[in-house]
Amino acid sequence: PKWPAIDPIIHIRASRYTEERDIAVDSDVAKLLGLYMAEGSTSNNIVSWTFSRGEKHLVDFVRDTLFEISPCTKSGTYFGEGTRRVQTYSSSLAELFRTIGKKSRKTIPLEWLGWPLHLRMQVVRGWFMGDGCVKKNSGNNILVGDSISRDWILWARTTLLEAGYRPSVKVSKRKTSTFKGGRIVERSPIYTLSLSTNEPAIVTGK
Numbered sequence: 408p409k410w411p412a413i414d415p416i417i418h419i420r421a422s423r424y425t426e427e428r429d430i431a432v433d434s435d436v437a438k439l440l441g442l443y444m445a446e447g448s449t450s451n452n453i454v455s456w457t458f459s460r461g462e463k464h465l466v467d468f469v470r471d472t473l474f475e476i477s478p479c480t481k482s483g484t485y486f487g488e489g490t491r492r493v494q495t496y497s498s499s500l501a502e503l504f505r506t507i508g509k510k511s512r513k514t515i516p517l518e519w520l521g522w523p524l525h526l527r528m529q530v531v532r533g534w535f536m537g538d539g540c541v542k543k544n545s546g547n548n549i550l551v552g553d554s555i556s557r558d559w560i561l562w563a564r565t566t567l568l569e570a571g572y573r574p575s576v577k578v579s580k581r582k583t584s585t586f587k588g589g590r591i592v593e594r595s596p597i598y599t600l601s602l603s604t605n606e607p608a609i610v611t612g613k
Contacts, residue, residue: 409569410520422499425479432522434529439472440507440515441533444559445552449505452498458491458537465536469493476500511595514558520565527566534563550602555595563600574602 415432419425430436442465446456456469466484473482473495482495507513515530539552554560560576567574581594 410518412523413518413521415519415522415526417503419477419503420499422497425477425497425499430476432526434526435468435472436476437526437529438533438536439469439476441530441535442469442537443504443507444513444515444530444534444554444556445537447504447507448509449501452496452501454495454497454500454504456493457487458493460486460489460491463491466491466493473500508556511555512558513554513556515562517558517562520562524566524569528570531563531566534559547603552600553597554600555597557598560598560600567600567602572602574600576600 415437417430417432417436419428419430421427432440442456443454446458446465448455448457456465458465470482470484470493473480473493477495477497477500480495480497480500482493485492485494506516519530520527535550535552538554539550542549542551552563564574564576577599579597579599581597
């Protein structure tokens with residue numbers, strides 16, 4: 408089934424320094440959302456993307472795209488042990504990204520499956536850019552991405568199928584559990600999405 412078509416618009420409410428407005432989603436904004444699925448988090452009024460030290464090109468991309476979305480919003484890059492973290496300080500952007508959720512419930516809103524396919528593909532590309540890797544399987548290159556969010560994997564799989572790809576999904580239970588508050592908490596399963604990399608456009612967008 409196909410979702411009802413909707414305009415690719417993101418609403419951002421007014422903040423202390425910016426007016427209420429609608430943002431037309433282009434390929435860069437779509438990839439930013441995908442990178443948030445892979446590497447993003449929100450805490451209070453701070454939105455963050457955390458990358459390895461070698462991923463400066465992704466840090467630059469996130470900062471440039473954030474500036475296009477909200478030029479008056481402050482952002483910075485911070486260094487941890489082997490990491491680069493982009494942080495932006497904005498209550499309105501934090502409210503937007505909180506709609507994506509967190510942990511096992513983190514996913515792009517399902518109604519956005521009504522966006523044009525080429526933009527949805529950019530969201531999936533952004534996720535692969537952050538969380539994807541290429542593995543060898545019987546001599547073939549396989550592009551693999553992992554997530555603890557079942558809904559996100561279904562969102563990405565639906566998009567890839569509509570684009571003519573044939574992704575596969577595997578569910579793996581994690582063996583370890585954590586002890587919290589006097590009870591054992593099972594860790595969320597890992598959902599792995601895989602597809603052939605014979606067409607590099609899935610990552611490069613070219």
